[in-house]
Amino acid sequence: MEFDLQPTLRGNLVEIRPLRLSDFDALFAAASDPLIWEQHPEPDRYTRPVFQKFFDGAIASRGAFSVIELNSGRIIGSSRYYGHDPAERASRGYDPEERTILIGYTFLERAFWGRSFNRELKALMLDHAFKLVDRVYFEVGEKNIRSQKALLNIGAHFVRRTRLPLPNGTLSPFVVFSIERDTPEHGRA
Numbered sequence: 001m002e003f004d005l006q007p008t009l010r011g012n013l014v015e016i017r018p019l020r021l022s023d024f025d026a027l028f029a030a031a032s033d034p035l036i037w038e039q040h041p042e043p044d045r046y047t048r049p050v051f052q053k054f055f056d057g058a059i060a061s062r063g064a065f066s067v068i069e070l071n072s073g074r075i076i077g078s079s080r081y082y083g084h085d086p087a088e089r090a091s092r093g094y095d096p097e098e099r100t101i102l103i104g105y106t107f108l109e110r111a112f113w114g115r116s117f118n119r120e121l122k123a124l125m126l127d128h129a130f131k132l133v134d135r136v137y138f139e140v141g142e143k144n145i146r147s148q149k150a151l152l153n154i155g156a157h158f159v160r161r162t163r164l165p166l167p168n169g170t171l172s173p174f175v176v177f178s179i180e181r182d183t184p185e186h187g188r189a
Helices: 021-031 048-061 086-091 117-129 145-153
Strands: 014-018 064-069 074-082 100-108 135-141 157-165 171-180
Touching: 014 117, 021 048, 021 064, 021 074, 021 100, 048 064, 048 074, 064 117, 074 117, 100 117, 117 145, 135 145, 135 157, 145 171
Parallel strands: 100 135
Antiparallel strands: 014 064, 064 074, 074 100, 135 171, 157 171
16 A cells, blocks of 8 residues: 555644645745744745745655644645655665654744644644554754654654755754654654
8 A cells, every 4th residue: 555645634723735836925924934943954944045945845745734723724834754765765874674754844833832733733644654654753953952852742762863964955963753653642633
């Protein structure tokens, strides 16, 4: 059975659906706060040229989502599945034979931080992923303490440190976390 990289998933707070080209303006509005990116390896992602590269990569991945807040119907962020191809996983330092996928490139508007939105988003994505994989990995910028704490709060555990390429080609330090199918803490949706 092939993994559906872009299902539409709905919780109590958010719906995630495949990212569309027509989502650019709404998603850029959600991403245009510099404080969202202050701990990120690409801290200028709030600027239009840098965000355009991020968005183009998301569309090309065919695994990216728009995160929609259900009360307002507004796009408040994005996330994506990636690393589903064994060769891609191997190039990032993972065992290509493992039944795994990565979740990342996630951001939400600051107004939705600390209010269960990220937990629900991750729970929806994890529940879907665990239909076909045994482990999910997360790659987080080394200085992004906020995201690292959020992953620990859903039951992920530290795996290793690594250096990964940014869209501009430079290598940046990252930490890798994982969560296994049997982990009860991930707050199933």
